[in-house]
Amino acid sequence: MSLAAKQPRAKKCRVTECGASFVPKRLGQRVCSPACAILDAPTNQANQEKARKSLAQVERREIRVRKEKIKSRAQHLRDAQTAFNAWIRERDIGLPCVSCGRHHNGQWNAGHYRTVGGNPELRFEPLNVWRQCAPCNNHKSGDIVNYRIELVKRIGAEAVEWLEGPHEAKKYTIEQLKAMTAEYRAKTRELKRAAA
Numbered sequence: 001m002s003l004a005a006k007q008p009r010a011k012k013c014r015v016t017e018c019g020a021s022f023v024p025k026r027l028g029q030r031v032c033s034p035a036c037a038i039l040d041a042p043t044n045q046a047n048q049e050k051a052r053k054s055l056a057q058v059e060r061r062e063i064r065v066r067k068e069k070i071k072s073r074a075q076h077l078r079d080a081q082t083a084f085n086a087w088i089r090e091r092d093i094g095l096p097c098v099s100c101g102r103h104h105n106g107q108w109n110a111g112h113y114r115t116v117g118g119n120p121e122l123r124f125e126p127l128n129v130w131r132q133c134a135p136c137n138n139h140k141s142g143d144i145v146n147y148r149i150e151l152v153k154r155i156g157a158e159a160v161e162w163l164e165g166p167h168e169a170k171k172y173t174i175e176q177l178k179a180m181t182a183e184y185r186a187k188t189r190e191l192k193r194a195a196a
Contacts (some may be wrong), residue, residue: 101146111136111142113142122171
């Protein structure tokens with residue numbers, strides 16, 4: 001005879017104005033929602049404040065879920081690009097700027113050798129993106145001549161020629177973009193954890 005876990009039975013909300021039927025999620029739960037908890041709470045200020053915070057947290061969570069549902073493909077693409085760029089900067093944290101070779105304390109970018117506008121199929125290719133100082137990336141348009149010289153040293157002439165060659169276009173689905181965002185965020189956390 002197997003022992004199956006008892007499923008909690010439905011209860012009636014203790015707040016008389018509500019009276020809704022609910023299945024408790026916690027032991028000793030007597031009300032159906034944080035809103036009813038505020039009504040049911042004794043006049044103790046600490047309990048009411050705790051119930052208000054809980055209700056606000058539930059509302060924020062619901063808003064986040066609704067925002068996620070209405071996100072466009074372009075917004076998901078931006079999220080994936082942000083996560084990928086953060087991973088690149090973390091991956092190359094000890095390396096100098098790929099274009100000028102400087103180490104400095106300024107802002108760092110994830111500089112694409114083949115630009116996203118010109119070659120969107122290489123936007124998430126790790127060999128195409130390296131840590132680059134903001135002056136080279138923003139003010140010198142990537143300083144591509146010096147970028148290529150350093151890139152040949154880092155990955156070899158054959159890989160650079162492959163990057164410069166033709167590539168098949170990629171059309172990512174929203175699900176693929178969500179998966180990539182999660183993957184690169186996890187990789188970034190792992191690199192930060194290893195460095196700590």
